[in-house]
Amino acid sequence: MTETLLHNDKVISIHNLCKSFGDNKVLDGFNLELNRGETLVVLGRSGSGKSVLIKCIIGLMEPDAGEINVLGQNMLSLDHEQLDRLRVQIGFLFQSNALYDSMTVRENLEFPMRRHWYKISQEETNSRIKEVLENVGLPHTADMVPAELSGGMQKRIALARTLILNPDIILYDEPTTGLDPITGREITNLMGEIQDKYKTSAIVISHDMRCVKATADKIIVLLNGKCYAQGTFDELKSSNDKNIKQFFE
Amino acid sequence: MEIPKSIKLFLTQTGELAKFTGRFFSEAFHPHYEFREFIRQCYIIGYKSLPLLGITGFIMGLVLTMQLRPTLVDYGAESMLPSMISLSVVREIGPVITALIFAGKIGSSIGAELGSMRVTEQIDAMEVSGTNPYRYLVVTRVAATTVMLPLLIILSDAVGLYGGYLGVNIHAITSYKLYMTQAFNVLDFYDVLPAIIKTFFFGFAIGIIGCYKGYYSKKGTEGVGLSANSAVVISSLVIFILDLIAVQITGILGYN
Numbered sequence A: 001m002t003e004t005l006l007h008n009d010k011v012i013s014i015h016n017l018c019k020s021f022g023d024n025k026v027l028d029g030f031n032l033e034l035n036r037g038e039t040l041v042v043l044g045r046s047g048s049g050k051s052v053l054i055k056c057i058i059g060l061m062e063p064d065a066g067e068i069n070v071l072g073q074n075m076l077s078l079d080h081e082q083l084d085r086l087r088v089q090i091g092f093l094f095q096s097n098a099l100y101d102s103m104t105v106r107e108n109l110e111f112p113m114r115r116h117w118y119k120i121s122q123e124e125t126n127s128r129i130k131e132v133l134e135n136v137g138l139p140h141t142a143d144m145v146p147a148e149l150s151g152g153m154q155k156r157i158a159l160a161r162t163l164i165l166n167p168d169i170i171l172y173d174e175p176t177t178g179l180d181p182i183t184g185r186e187i188t189n190l191m192g193e194i195q196d197k198y199k200t201s202a203i204v205i206s207h208d209m210r211c212v213k214a215t216a217d218k219i220i221v222l223l224n225g226k227c228y229a230q231g232t233f234d235e236l237k238s239s240n241d242k243n244i245k246q247f248f249e
Numbered sequence B: 001m002e003i004p005k006s007i008k009l010f011l012t013q014t015g016e017l018a019k020f021t022g023r024f025f026s027e028a029f030h031p032h033y034e035f036r037e038f039i040r041q042c043y044i045i046g047y048k049s050l051p052l053l054g055i056t057g058f059i060m061g062l063v064l065t066m067q068l069r070p071t072l073v074d075y076g077a078e079s080m081l082p083s084m085i086s087l088s089v090v091r092e093i094g095p096v097i098t099a100l101i102f103a104g105k106i107g108s109s110i111g112a113e114l115g116s117m118r119v120t121e122q123i124d125a126m127e128v129s130g131t132n133p134y135r136y137l138v139v140t141r142v143a144a145t146t147v148m149l150p151l152l153i154i155l156s157d158a159v160g161l162y163g164g165y166l167g168v169n170i171h172a173i174t175s176y177k178l179y180m181t182q183a184f185n186v187l188d189f190y191d192v193l194p195a196i197i198k199t200f201f202f203g204f205a206i207g208i209i210g211c212y213k214g215y216y217s218k219k220g221t222e223g224v225g226l227s228a229n230s231a232v233v234i235s236s237l238v239i240f241i242l243d244l245i246a247v248q249i250t251g252i253l254g255y256n
């Protein structure tokens, strides 16, 4: 298996993905491919199914039809244990941060390490916590609870929690939405730093064009449940299609 | 024929709740216990409601005594007062009132807590962190309410009886020993046992309904409030229904 992983540089490939809720067809034959080390941005208006898409990728939602391949494994045929093992390699930054508000920052960061199938020693745990908190520029917050932190700080801690298991792939669900422009830019910079340092592959969902411009290697426009267009930032920016143009205005 | 929407909603919700409850039994006895979290929940749930249930239990005993007394005096049966208090507190009023207050306090807080964990995606985050959120959040809370409510009811009964003792002493001097002897003489095994058994069901119902409402909370802050609110309303109703069933069963078994 390792060999296929090494030679196959597609870390995620999605084919003909369909998902509906009742009569509401959210994804309708969506395709996507993510290469190793690449950052892919999914553009789409609110309610177009971007969150549904990445929740299918990590197995939080089950699609009605289609194929999802992550790191060479077919997501939809995995049992619980295999899914847990695969999820260790995928980090997910939730739109609403999803920090456990009954726990301190340290406990939040320890949670994924304690709960996954492999054991990590206490020293290793402490050094990783120190490392990720320094990475996100908040080294002195370990003993605070999420309610004491500002929105931008919460986002950073959530990002730190995403990084703590050294994932190969990071899925960002609207990382800058709801933050002021300055904080949003800081988060964008942080995403760039992480990419440089750990060479992760990433899918970013965003409509913050500044963030898109800074992070995207490739952009996919999601419209009516399908992959409407794809290309680099500059290619799409110069497009004359009104469905694409509206994102760049 | 078109089924009215409200009836349809009621039936689907009941079916979903039954499925949710069924899942409890399949997940609870799975060899992957969240024992630490269970103990923590027992502590939180028991400790949080202790003062409130103590005070209400005390007032319940006191008021009951003050209300019963004039009637019994009319019939010249004042000496029956301790027995009457103890029978009504232990068999009926203690379990039901305590369970209702517990539903208001703990049912709503479970509904709101899980509801806000749902809308802020904390439940999803647990799932991607190698944790089964049903086992971690629901099983532990339901087990904790099932275990803690009977204990709290025993405590509240005891405080209620003490309240009754003070109530008796407002008008007449009765020794503590005489009061307690009379109160306990009238109780036998078949008064106490069914009353205790039904409290486990009350605790289970409050826990599972609070969790169900929170776990499937609608998006938005409104959804969280609705979860907390309907958790209390539904579990209060279910407490009365369970009580009705319990009294029928003990009646059929001849324990009444």
Ligand SMILES: Nc1ncnc2c1ncn2[C@@H]1O[C@H](COP(=O)(O)OP(=O)(O)O)[C@@H](O)[C@H]1O
Pocket (backbone or CB within 6 Å): A021, A024, A026, A044, A045, A046, A047, A048, A049, A050, A051, A052, A053
């Ligand atoms: N659990 C769900 N049940 C029913 N409908 C859902 C659910 N999750 C998402 N949807 C619907 O799917 C559509 C896309 O949602 P989402 O992916 O969250 O949008 P966005 O692109 O803004 O992230 C919306 O119309 C939403 O109503």
Ligand SMILES: [Mg+2]
Pocket (backbone or CB within 6 Å): A050, A051, A052, A095, A173, A174
């Ligand atoms: Mg979304």
